[in-house]
Amino acid sequence: MSKVRRKLGVAISAYTVVIVSMIFFILPMVWIIYCSFRTQASIFTGKVISHLNEFTLENYETILSVTDYPTYFFNSFKIALSVSLLSLICSIVGAYGLSRFRIKGKNAIIMGIFSTQMFPQVLLIIPMYLIVFSLQMLDSVIGVVLGQLILVLPFSIWMLKGYFDNIPVAIDDSARIDGCNVLQRLYYVILPLGAPGIMVAGFFSFVVSWGDYLIVSIISQSQRTATATLVIQRLSSALLIRWGQVAAAAVLTIVPTIILFSFVQKRLVEGLTAGAVKE
């Protein structure tokens, strides 16, 4: 009897948490999606419910055809993919090295990589800009990519190291005895076993790069490299803010990360927490 009641109580409180969270976390997104289909006049009525004739695809049409949003969107994609790819290469290899090899000053290296996260980025960007400038990489995709790499590398390396540490060394050892060299071991042992973690690291890099504002705003100078995030920022600083268009651009910018997220969400937790869960 009391057990049933207790279970019911637990269920009720759990669902209360669920409902409150849905309102708090999901409703704002639903609202902005909703508003992206309304006309400026409809939004300015300050009413929640609009007449049917106030719904429109115009916002999306304008964003996609009048502004250069598609170019910027494609730039975002190009940059985020490159960042994921490069950061994966660097961090898989680096994390493997840190996880499996005894390296002089290993702790100092880890500490060094992390200390850069403790300094305000706004100060790093000036010297960073000067480096990119002297490398002649200003306003190029590779310049932006290299700049963004530093945002993702520390976390990626750390996460993957945690993940690789959980893969038993015995498997490595037996592979080595079978005559596999380092790269072969990395390829045949670590990649398949570490796949979930690697997927998550890639996803993480993509999301960070996709959402980055500071670095792009410093290195990009033209529509060759400007990204979707910059465009939202620009639209929202327009003299006459057309909220419908801002909402549409925001929705379009959110969509890719959400789609990607739906692919990895099951693995996400596993990967993010690999290092931490282990006793």
Add this chain to the structure above:
Amino acid sequence: MCKKKWILIGLSAVLFISGPFGLISEGIAKKSLSFWNMPFVTQEVSPEYVIQWEKDVQTALPDFTVDNFYGPGKYKDQRDKFLLQAKSGTPDVIEGLLEDTAVYVQKGLIEPLDSYFNSWNEKGQFIESTLAPLRINGKLYGLPYNTNARAMVYRKDIFEKHGLAVPKTWDELIQTARKITELTSKKTFGFYVCTEVGGPRAAQEFISWYYQVSRRQNMFEVVNGNIKFNATVDQLEKVLTLYDELFKDATFPACDPNVRGTGWPVEDPGYVAGKWAMAPMGPWLWGRRTESSIAKDILENRTAITRLPYSSDGEPATYLEVKPIMMNAYSKDKAGAWKLIQYIVSKEKMANWLVDSGGIPARKDSTDMDVFEKAGVQWWMKGFANELPISVTMAPVNWGPVSEANLRAVNFVIYDKKTPREAAQWLYDRITELKKNNEL
């Protein structure tokens, strides 16, 4: 054996990294020019005009492609970005505020245009008073495309309905504004003034009030490269007292206390939505007719323009805005950049731009074009043009930290953190300190 293997690995890593970027790297385009121009980004000019402009530039400059990325969306961001990266040669041409010009000149980032301008047969069309502020240390650092003086827009329908007189002095402004707030039971507040720290408009409005109490004397004077700070604590106190009175917690305050700390993004839409009856304004507001039928009605039928009310122990004065088009000193193609500037400030382009966005052309022949009459905006332009004789331009110093300090002092007062006197003293000390630290 081992070493060889590692060299191989290193090589393949290099190939792997450069592979995707080899594909990604952009093909080299034909001669390209870039132009950073805020009004094209913020839609101060309509997107339709921008599209037309882009079409026309192809015929006017057939040898070039002009990048249609017009820079970041805010003057401040644009300035920061240009300061940091002008040396890269991008953009070739930049639009800006007059305050920006002074900063760029300090840093040696823009090209004097005297030799180009003097050999241009259209130079006589430019109105001298709009060129003067762009002459720094005897050199011309930009060509003006737009000029305007601040005036006050007000709702003539409300004034007529209640039989109110249009205020001429600060005291009348405060009293009338409170009256309107009361008469409309806060549906329409009497007045609006920008108080956002870091907002350009708020800084310009502050300085308008200041020019009145200083009797049109500039806050700074640059003599032989030395900066002289002219303001006194008393003058600053007067200006700050005005802000204090406007937001004072009367039952029916002159300005809505809920919009303290906001800037033009609240001022302009608020006026055309009927939320305030008076506001300091420039001609750009005309562009908001398209926002809604209410906005159209308010601007076309219910608005009149008058002089900014002034301090009774000062004289009428207002802020003169001149917007320049400048050339990057590090541009890789200065001849091309000059052609682009000529196109931007050509007779038709300037006139059509300003018909679209509101503004007074800096060329006589543009002003004489019939497009203004056709668009029915002559009365509007004239209202602001009337103020040009009493307007003052900003001294060529680094205004950023000064404007920020000015508005901080305003915020101290309107949020009741300091009395006008204390805030004035703080402001005076702050600017003196900036000057001492050589930060102006």
Add this chain to the structure above:
Amino acid sequence: MIKGWAIGLTAVAHPVFSHFNMKLRKQQGIMLILPAILVMGLFTVYPLLEGLRMAFTNKHLLKEGVRYVGLQNFIRLLSDEIFWVSLYHSVLLTAVVVFLQFVLGLILALAMNQKLPGMSLFKSIIMASWVIPVAATVILFKFMAQPDIGLINIVIKTIGFENLNRYWLGDPNVALPFIMLLHLWRNVPFYGVAFLAAMQAIPESYYEAAEIDGANTRHKFWHITLPGIRNMVIVMVTIHVLWTFNNFDFVYLATGGGPVNATDVLPVYVYRQCWTSYTIGYGASIGTVMLLLLMIYFIVFIKISERDKIA
């Protein structure tokens, strides 16, 4: 000391090495981490050192002639009101946000840990707020905070508080809590999901054994669940203290530090020093103070958690 940090950072046991072929392995190891070190070295370690160096100069973006000024910048800090206000806000923001994220994340995780219908769907969508760009998040909330047309004000009006209609980010009493809300909105689901993962890694047998001993729900929570997710808590809190304290874009994009100084935090103040006053040297000295504070936090926090572990 460095070892302590590293252990804390990785919070994992090191794999056991076989001693064979050790010299070769060392070389290979260095080769493996070289790409990462090169990129990080060029793009952050050098800028970091450069930043530290600038803290002792009078570098001004518009002026030529940089010279070393010793500790002058730091002395100026001591009497800089806005610096202290920003520091206070930064510490307050970080403490409140991380604490609330921890508590709310825990509650969320406990709810999600119940085997109830619909829970897996909920789990799969709840983290969406974490993946969308910060710029989009800020726009979303700015839009909702608009007077008259924003959802917040519409709701407030509907329930009869018409006079509260305002731009919420423009109210000095509300702006900072509002920024905190943005942080919570973004990160609480991440905490929830991470804690959930840690909870699910706790062997079921622990709970069964406790039940046999007659432990009630509260006991189980305090003595099994919490210690079970301890490592995860350490990791989450550590990285989020860093991220929150150094966070720039939320505040900058939402309020820029205003109204008055209500939302001034150190990273935004640094930005203003560099880009409004152009006094990069002074800005760098503030950045150096931030670095020092975070390092001290880091050492203390790791020491404490290491000590607890041993005890």
